[in-house]
Amino acid sequence: MPTFETFLDQMKAAGVQILNEGALTTMARQVSDWPAVVADAAVRGRKQGIVFERVTAEVPTDDGLESLLSDFSFTPQEARAVIDNTLPMGVITGAKV
Numbered sequence: 001m002p003t004f005e006t007f008l009d010q011m012k013a014a015g016v017q018i019l020n021e022g023a024l025t026t027m028a029r030q031v032s033d034w035p036a037v038v039a040d041a042a043v044r045g046r047k048q049g050i051v052f053e054r055v056t057a058e059v060p061t062d063d064g065l066e067s068l069l070s071d072f073s074f075t076p077q078e079a080r081a082v083i084d085n086t087l088p089m090g091v092i093t094g095a096k097v
Helices: 004-014 021-028 034-048 062-069 076-084
Strands: 016-019 051-054 086-088
Touching (some): 004 016, 004 034, 004 062, 034 051, 062 076
Parallel strands (some): 051 086
Antiparallel strands (some): 016 051
């Protein structure tokens, strides 16, 4: 299974910034099924400051993220959770969560 660190590197290379990456890393390293942790953090992680942001509204595309996630052991539902919750940069800046 590809590693969580490889996943992070590929997400960054694709144009995804993860706010509070340290908290996500801590949670993901505690379990073997880290894709489930990533998907849950994408949906519910804002309270801990974990936010997945695209560098622009169009990069990476949903198709690009889907392709990237298919290289890892995300279920279709987990992949959809990550894709749907990877927001354009700045969307939640200043928002209360």
